Amino acid sequence: MPGEPLAHTPAATDAVLRRLSGYAPLAADEAALLRQVTARPVPVPARTELVRDGEAAPRPQVLLEGWACRQRLLADGRRQIVVVLLPGDLIGLDQRRRPLPFGSVATLTPAQICEAGALRDAADGGRTCGKAAGKETGLAAALRQAREMEEIWLVNQVVRLGRQTAYERVAHFLLELRERLAAVDRVQENRFSFPITQEVLADALGLSVVHMNRTMQQLRRDGLVEQRATAITLRDVPALVSIADYTGTGDTGIPRA
Amino acid sequence: MPGEPLAHTPAATDAVLRRLSGYAPLAADEAALLRQVTARPVPVPARTELVRDGEAAPRPQVLLEGWACRQRLLADGRRQIVVVLLPGDLIGLDQRRRPLPFGSVATLTPAQICEAGALRDAADGGRTCGKAAGKETGLAAALRQAREMEEIWLVNQVVRLGRQTAYERVAHFLLELRERLAAVDRVQENRFSFPITQEVLADALGLSVVHMNRTMQQLRRDGLVEQRATAITLRDVPALVSIADYTGTGDTGIPRA
DNA sequence: CCGGCCGCTTAACCTGTGTTGAAGCAGGGC
DNA sequence: GCCCTGCTTCAACACAGGTTAAGCGGCCGG
Secondary structure, three states: OOOOOOOOOOOOOOHHHHHHHHOOOOHHHHHHHHHHHOOOEEOOOOOOOEEEEOOOOOOOOOEEEEEEEEEEEEOOOEEEEEEOOOOOOOOOOOOOOOOOOOOOOEEEOOOOEOOOHHHHHHHHHOOOOOOHOEOOHHHHHHHHHHHHHHHHHHHHHHHHHHOOOHHHHHHHHHHHHHHHHHHOOOOOEEEEEOOHHHHHHHHHHOOOHHHHHHHHHHHHHHOEEEEOOOEEEOOOOOHHHHHHOOOOOOOOEEEEE | OOOOOOOOOOOOOHHHHHHOOOOOOOOOHHHHHHHHOOOOEEEEEOEEEEEEOOOOOOOEEEEEEEOOOOOOOOOOOOOOEEEEEEOOOOOOOOOOOOOOOEEEEEOOOOOOEEOOHHHHHHHHOOOOHHHHHHHHEEHHHHHHHHHHHHHHHHHHHHHHHHHOHHHHHHHHHHHHHEEEHOOOOOOOEEEHHHHHHHHHHHHHHHOOOHHHHHHHHHHHOOOOEEEEOEEEOOOOOOHHHHHHOOOOOOOOOOOOO
């Protein structure tokens, strides 16, 4: 994998804070907590397992920079990437009870990771007890929303894999990436960093590398996308939306007062 | 769809209670709450929408008898069933915040449904406030587990659709059904009621009806399954497990003291 | 500066699965 | 008892996508 300079975008507010505050308004102390959690990112090389298969209690972590994925391997080596994880995404904040046969989580590119154990309480639904009991805190609401987004990505993935052609799958996937990356401010004029190999893409979309390649080329020839180095531009979003029957994830990326 | 007599199994403890108490020990009052919720099931015919696409705040419901599914339709009519829902499964207990582009929930057979708004508080992580704050109640833990199971089913579905052949998919799916139905006491000697048409199966497994039919026949010819009327028997579970590379869902169905 | 590795691309060929269309078959309603 | 409807089954054909194998270019390490 080529260098991918981990562009610490100038304006890169911390992706986690950016994303969560887009889901629900955060109190000052909640924002401070997040900033504290993400203060000391640990660099991790590509192809590193962050959560091992069947691990008893995966440590909560946060992906600050770089791409990762949840994946599952079949006995004969076939790999399916279940979801791609992007900057600002959370890892292992749910399912902390039993060791679940969930597959593993691994980086796809060099990445910046933070331990996020401090978010566990909030993620557990932390609500104000006492007189205001029942009112969810902003952070808890945001984390809930983040969890729900991940379920939406899963559903999208199921529909892509189950009922769409290769061409449609790629279009749909690219639109989803664009929307998710926009929520953390990493899209400019439909152009965003695209640091994964076609092999990874193929494993995410249930295709062979060869066919993945054919399909990307077709999209380029049709003038729908343009790829240069490790960045991609969606040249005709409406066309892509129509091809992919894309309905969005409801994630506008617009912070709500 | 033929009659499917909705076999109110003699020993049929309420499926919901059966399932949830398998996930975590329930206090007496929690069990009572569940019994109360499921006291007056409402019969619903097959092919009824329980949650409409994009519905603002789906009412929490509980499936007592019959099969249902979460599904998504593409513009041109293609349908993908995202998860199949079985007796004891919960509907709409999460994602209550925003209208999410989630697809719809519909019955696949005649079914018995209960409103389950009463479970919302518990599902929200209801923990004992006051001195014992932080300790999750049994019911909350069970509901959390139920939510996590649904995510596992989704992951399984992704792997099936993305990386398995038709033959493997069906084997894997049948094993998952067996495990889930066993958790609500509806499996006897690897035999269980199987009230869905091949068309539904095809939409769940991302196949055409015709190929679904070919594949079922192959499984029968190979002596792996036996179908009679609306019931199916898995004749060689180890073989199926090996074919499907099935690792289980961690749902043992064994109530834990 | 060179060699090797990795990722991308191409080509030829093969096969699993989709499509179309039509024939059996069974149950339920009238 | 008979027809209608919905489900299964079958056959012929079409095609999307998988497989194998080989070449090419850039980057990195020596």
